[in-house]
Amino acid sequence: MSTIDMIEAAAGRLAGHARRTPLLSSPFLDDIAGRRVLVKPECLQHTGSFKFRGAWSAVSALDPDVRARGVIAFSSGNHAQGVAYAARLHGVSAVIIMPSDAPKMKIDNTRALGAEVVLYDRASEDRDALGAKLATERGLTLVKPFDEPLVIAGQGTSGLEIVEQAAGQGVHQADVLVPCGGGGLTAGIALALEARAPGLRVRPAEPEGFDDTARSLLSGQIERNERLSGSLCDAIITPQPGNITFPINKRLCGPGLVVSEDEALRAMALAFARLKIVIEPGGAVALAAALFRPDQIAGDAVIAVASGGNVDAQVFRTALERFAE
Template structure:
């Protein structure tokens, strides 16, 4: 993927999405003796970065596919994004969602007019269900991450980061990105590495779902073998995507892992120091920095805050 594809996606999306702010964190910067910036996709339309990839995919679809509608599988953020994008294109959306998805994400998806089909994530395969439903009703599938148009849509964040940091006459030396299936980091890393070859890109995952960190270490796609409950519902991918890993294995410097306690601490920090509400998955990159999982002194660091769709119960936990 070259820079032209990302710039094209950014132009397409500019009419629909917010160009989210790159916030300078003065407190952390002083404390850590670094220049720390937060890319607040938590303020994005639908509450996460996912609208970028969903809209870009629909925009690039052949119009004949819009007649019957679109389908995806998601625990909530991509679900809401696809439902929102489908409304913009005046088509219907069907979402395969786990029955234990956060209630606020279920409500947000239904509020946008989507039809939800629930499944048991412990016993059923969401992709198999989705493909069967799509075939039966002739629906166009919009993958959550393993798709070129989704990746270039998410990569528009990289375009904005470069534009915003360049205006400050700085270079992004380190970028920390929340990682599930790998679409977000594939897009960001592709554009930024094309622009700044020496930038270091780190994936950040929740403990128990560190398939990217393990896969990067071994050089092959590995599945998570253990069952583990994590509050980071948006990052519970079982393995890296095929397309995303083929990109990321060449671009990511290292995979980092944070636990739930560290994530709640980061959510608390964002809320009370920055006035930003983050969902657990959206806070993992910030958690990795706060817990000093990288060498940061004298560096210019970009932290991607990927989402804000947190349920009230989890939000209360981070406040306690």
């Protein structure tokens, strides 16, 4: 069970290792949203996404003897890079299991961060069995992407920063919009806000067609996505909310917000022009909701987390070509 004490402890372990990201704003974005917009750019975190926080939290909490045998993770994306880099900085090995059809750049980046990448064939191989075999043979510890209290606690450290930084800008009452996949970042921030800034409330943001958490919050039980691919917002597409994250989010979050892929791309172009940051489509859904769903948000300020920036140049160029003013 994740608690504020675990988040505070994770913050202690992350100090001097994870980056304290700033809280950005622009009067031009305020004008579009009709209220103050504060953006927490986790794209500026090590490895380009918030995932480094949870990975560091989990790896740093391991017993040194256990950690020395190495860690293992399943991921084709941001979690892979976060775990690979956290392991490298701890001086231990990391095995990352990726589908053989993952983008070459992501495979190369994960290898360049020092991890051993093991590829498997989605059609013919059982990923979990492969991972279990490797873990047993080598004594590796599995680092789960979201349904793991230490990982949730690590993601929650960004929430502690939001609490301080929002108060520093005079914001004590606002919705905090968080891009939501499995729900680890959402749950971690929600727990931090519950304890330290009860006037701030988390609301998950998702892309159309992949709004499992919004629908789950409405129905009160875990709902699945019909599709699992075909979105530019790949970084935050998961089959369904996590078994550990969802009860937290059900208890603490306000209603989910849903935006289109084009709105995410437009938010990316605005973040380029007005904040000078690079956001990936999945990482832009919360900013898109802040800008383009003003009627679904109350209050004179809104906070949006930009959760990651690992986007192909081609996709980014398309966003600029279509939506830059």
